Amino acid sequence: MGALEANEVGDHGDPLALEWFRSYLCALARIQFAARPWLAAKLDASDIVHETLLKALAAREQFRSGTPAEMAAWLRQVLTRTLANELRALGQQKHDAGAERSLEADLDASSWRLDDWLAADQSTPSEQVGRHERATALAAAVSALPPEQQEVVLLKHCHGLTLAEIAARLGRTPASVAGLLRRGLERLRKLLIEDNMP
Amino acid sequence: MNPPELSDVDALIADFVQVVERGQPPDPEELLAQHPAHAAELALFLRDLHQFGSFLGLSMHASELTTDFRPPGVPLAHPAAETPGERFGEYDLIEVIGQRGDGQGVPRSLAGTNLAVALRQVQPGSLGAAEAARRLREEVANAAQLNHPNLNAPRPGTDRAPPGYVILVHEAFTRGERSVPYPAGAPGRVLPYDR
Numbered sequence: 540m541g542a543l544e545a546n547e548v549g550d551h552g553d554p555l556a557l558e559w560f561r562s563y564l565c566a567l568a569r570i571q572f573a574a575r576p577w578l579a580a581k582l583d584a585s586d587i588v589h590e591t592l593l594k595a596l597a598a599r600e601q602f603r604s605g606t607p608a609e610m611a612a613w614l615r616q617v618l619t620r621t622l623a624n625e626l627r628a629l630g631q632q633k634h635d636a637g638a639e640r641s642l643e644a645d646l647d648a649s650s651w652r653l654d655d656w657l658a659a660d661q662s663t664p665s666e667q668v669g670r671h672e673r674a675t676a677l678a679a680a681v682s683a684l685p686p687e688q689q690e691v692v693l694l695k696h697c698h699g700l701t702l703a704e705i706a707a708r709l710g711r712t713p714a715s716v717a718g719l720l721r722r723g724l725e726r727l728r729k730l731l732i733e734d735n736m737p
Numbered sequence: 738m739n740p741p742e743l744s745d746v747d748a749l750i751a752d753f754v755q756v757v758e759r760g761q762p763p764d765p766e767e768l769l770a771q772h773p774a775h776a777a778e779l780a781l782f783l784r785d786l787h788q789f790g791s792f793l794g795l796s797m798h799a800s801e802l803t804t805d806f807r808p809p810g811v812p813l814a815h816p817a818a819e820t821p822g823e824r825f826g827e828y829d830l831i832e833v834i835g836q837r838g839d840g841q842g843v844p845r846s847l848a849g850t851n852l853a854v855a856l857r858q859v860q861p862g863s864l865g866a867a868e869a870a871r872r873l874r875e876e877v878a879n880a881a882q883l884n885h886p887n888l889n890a891p892r893p894g895t896d897r898a899p900p901g902y903v904i905l906v907h908e909a910f911t912r913g914e915r916s917v918p919y920p921a922g923a924p925g926r927v928l929p930y931d932r
Contacts, residue, residue, distance in 0.1 A: 648794075651794075652791065652792050652793065652794050653792065655791035655792070655794075656789070656791045656792040677792065692793065695793045695794065695795070696792060696793055696794070699794050701755070701758045702751055702754050702755055702758065703755065712751075713751040713755065714747040714748040714750075714751045715747065716751070717747045717748070717750040717751035717754060718744070718746075718747035718750075720750070720754070720793075721746070721747060721750055721782050721785075724782070724785035724786065724788075724789050725781065725782075725785055727785070727789055728784075728785050728788060728789075732788075
């Protein structure tokens with residue numbers, strides 16, 4: 540993962556090392572919550588991430604060694620399982636492997652693209668210190684988009700659908716979807732850059 | 738609520754985005770030059786796409802990975818044959834599943850973890866990266882009839898690939914299990930992970 544450089548975290552069993560990933564995991568969780576409004580109404584992303592980090596700390600022997608990128612991948616697995624467990628606890632009595640695979644796939648795709656976005660940061664190294672905070676701010680900005688723009692952005696980001704596929708799913712023309720995408724990106728820019736959204 | 742405002746700009750943007758999605762090299766300057774009446778709006782969109790394209794998986798540089806540069810009729814080259822037990826970047830090779838036109842499929846373990854992965858090296862140009870990922874995901878699920886709650890989607894691992902190759906991996910988290918289902922040719926076959 541390009542956004543996570545070697546030697547940025549210390550001993551992987553160190554709670555402080557795990558804590559370093561909190562903002563990153565929060566961003567991933569918030570994007571998943573934005574894509575699933577019914578989930579956001581029942582759970583809090585920061586609580587899920589807190590529980591994820593506690594589970595990771597308790598199970599840190601599972602992660603024997605590796606780079607920060609590998610640790611991030613492992614933490615995403617723990618986050619996915621934590622979310623899946625919460626889904627089951629919310630009344631899905633049966634184990635829904637399909638829904639969990641979908642959740643995992645969405646989380647994975649989301650993390651690759653978020654990492655790509657962070658890695659593409661053109662700022663100076665000193666300005667890149669808050670990369671994970673930038674991820675959190677982007678997730679918050681996506682959550683603040685008008686619903687139709689947010690839906691198009693998330694279908695693109697989480698599911699990787701093409702413009703034509705999004706159009707078919709939403710019953711719109713590709714030009715209409717492109718318009719929502721254009722206005723969505725414009726709004727993201729204003730929220731993140733011009734309004735300096737924290 | 739009024740319906741979203743449609744404009745010629747949105748139609749132009751739709752065409753442009755679909756070019757990017759196909760992995761064809763987009764030419765923003767040509768787009769602006771061809772449509773001077775909409776140049777200001779298009780330029781704003783291009784700036785936003787430059788800013789957020791990677792977040793959307795819409796990198797305008799994706800053509801480097803997805804465009805087929807081979808002359809017609811020239812077959813793909815394959816990476817050098819590997820043997821079980823060999824270390825490859827962050828992966829330990831378990832077994833070569835097979836080698837086909839679009840790459841070499843091998844199961845590996847991810848060093849330093851108890852993750853086992855199905856991995857394919859895909860030469861850029863054989864398939865678009867997204868299409869290759871979709872195919873690998875389908876093959877893994879179909880061939881092994883997997884119903885594993887911790888099965889991940891493939892991810893491109895370009896940082897460890899041999900020159901000219903993209904690595905796609907499909908991870909299954911073992912959680913201490915002694916075996917992991919794998920797409921090893923026969924439907925439902927389970928590849929022992931006891932190395």
